[in-house]
């Protein structure tokens with residue numbers, strides 16, 4: 028189109044507006060309906076949003092800030108923050124929608140908002156939208172625009188046909204490429220750190236993999252956990268349950284990434300990291316009872332803080348359940364040895380084959396040390412009292428598993444597992460028993476015949492999903508909702524276990540009180556019965572006068588938030604205080620080390 032010709036009077040045309048009444052159109056007379064994928068104002072469903080802040084991190088115009096919502100009582104796995112959008116900055120690019128980890132943040136078709144107060148253009152999106160009118164959905168993420176990688180890099184395992192007769196570790200670990208790809212899925216939100224009992228710096232160490240700086244990764248690991256080789260293999264990885272990515276996809280394989288770092292950091296770098304933090308010995312002496320995860324961790328951090336530390340351990344080797352309970356195919360000795368090697372290298376003294384209360388009195392420790400940390404665990408087997416359970420071929424988990432470990436490290440004879448066995452229990456330890464017994468059956472007889480019976484129904488089995496799947500692959504048969512009734516014995520030989528259908532586990536007050544339906548029973552043939560119904564502590568090393576002063580809650584000792592008992596110089600942790608796993612023991616050990624330092628040197 029041609030430009031209209033310029034006129035001599037054109038510049039003066041505007042003068043007429045100087046006398047006209049000004050008009051401000053406040054609201055368009057006719058609003059037009061927005062197109063289907065219109066990028067209007069945001070909405071956010073607070074029930075789904077977890078406050079991860081990923082939307083804020085990606086925003087190219089810095090239009091999103093995360094703000095604490097004090098009145099919001101955020102459940103575990105969420106932060107009490109929600110995104111605030113500055114509409115003076117937002118360019119409606121939609122990246123925040125494309126990356127939102129939960130899908131809670133959306134764009135609406137609402138595009139008109141009028142308010143004289145400029146502060147309202149800083150808006151915390153809620154479900155009802157900026158105009159409080161529950162607007163229609165506008166632009167949404169689709170498969171192409173989705174910025175998250177939802178699929179986990181799968182871990183390679185030794186096939187079940189090849190691992191059934193072997194105690195060799197069957198999880199192979201990530202290659203460099205696999206680890207980097209898995210690390211690249213992390214959005215560095217830190218939700219996992221809050222959940223980890225030891226508050227490990229997870230995003231930081233995952234980032235070190237992406238940066239190819241494993242020495243830095245090792246440094247982050249040792250900030251909070253001196254057992255990374257163990258935890259990189261058998262940690263209960265509760266952090267993964269809350270991983271931001273798990274809301275729409277598969278959680279980041281945090282545990283395997285930890286393992287990748289420690290398996291691949293060059294020895295020289297590794298040593299440099301561990302040795303670099305240790306202060307000179309000058310602050311005092313601490314005695315520790317029990318060289319399980321909690322005692323070892325307390326010792327490591329006390330030593331780095333400058334204390335002389337002696338650990339007393341009744342067994343031949345340090346490690347506690349990690350050495351004498353967890354089967355070698357899940358946790359090889361070499362991984363545990365590596366963690367312990369570095370704890371010793373910084374100067375921790377581990378005195379093995381020494382039971383406190385027998386080889387040395389507890390009162391000697393009281394006299395010798397400035398403070399004492401007890402972490403003696405739940406190492407004692409628990410037995411079941413049903414008809415026939417006192418037979419010699421009824422074996423408790425923690426009587427059996429230490430023998431399996433001795434055999435697997437070529438230091439004991441092959442345990443006497445029979446051809447057809449029944450295991451009572453549906454937790455991880457029952458699977459450890461069943462899978463270990465199956466391997467021994469395979470070695471001895473070339474055939475597996477292991478039946479597991481559990482009180483819980485299949486969906487509620489306490490064992491982890493991995494154990495259930497891998498146990499099934501190895502040939503274990505699980506009978507859920509089955510309560511043990513009696514062990515049938517004929518001519519002094521076990522014939523099998525009779526179970527009855529378990530119809531409920533708890534009474535009306537929530538107490539554990541399984542109810543069995545004796546009209547629906549099953550007989551499980553077997554000539555040996557293994558019992559895996561939990562472990563118990565043994566406090567016989569504590570003098571009576573001291574036991575009287577301590578507060579016990581059930582079988583556990585009560586401590587304050589610093590791990591201190593109600594006896595000044597006595598700290599406690601691990602299974603005897605919290606449990607139920609290694610990482611909680613690590614957290615207690617670290618916490619008590621800080622607590623002891625606070626007591627003795629007034630360090631906050």
Ligand SMILES: Cc1cc2nc3c(=O)[nH]c(=O)nc-3n(C[C@H](O)[C@H](O)[C@H](O)COP(=O)(O)OP(=O)(O)OC[C@H]3O[C@@H](n4cnc5c(N)ncnc54)[C@H](O)[C@@H]3O)c2cc1C
Pocket residue numbers: 261262263316317318319320321322339340341342345346347348349352353381382383384402403404405406428455456459562568600601602603606607608609610612
């Ligand atoms: C079979 C089995 C498998 C498990 N698998 C896992 C798993 O895969 N992942 C996980 O996170 N957790 C697992 N757990 C739980 C975990 O092992 C425990 O929570 C953890 O070991 C507790 O650590 P702790 O330091 O309190 O004590 P423990 O590991 O029990 O160690 C206590 C130590 O104290 C020593 N001791 C006791 N009394 C004395 C004394 N008087 N004098 C000297 N020494 C003494 C013991 O010999 C032992 O070495 C498993 C437990 C069992 C039983």
Ligand code: SF4
Pocket residue numbers: 085086087088089090091112116117118119120121122123124
């Ligand atoms: S639409 Fe784009 S500019 Fe606006 S808040 Fe989201 S990411 Fe930031």
Ligand code: SF4
Pocket residue numbers: 071075076077078079080081082083109110126127128129130131132
């Ligand atoms: S990315 Fe989604 S879940 Fe995370 S804070 Fe933003 S809106 Fe909430």
Ligand code: SF4
Pocket residue numbers: 212213214215216217218219220229230233269270271272279281
């Ligand atoms: S591992 Fe998951 S929860 Fe942890 S920082 Fe990465 S994305 Fe967030």
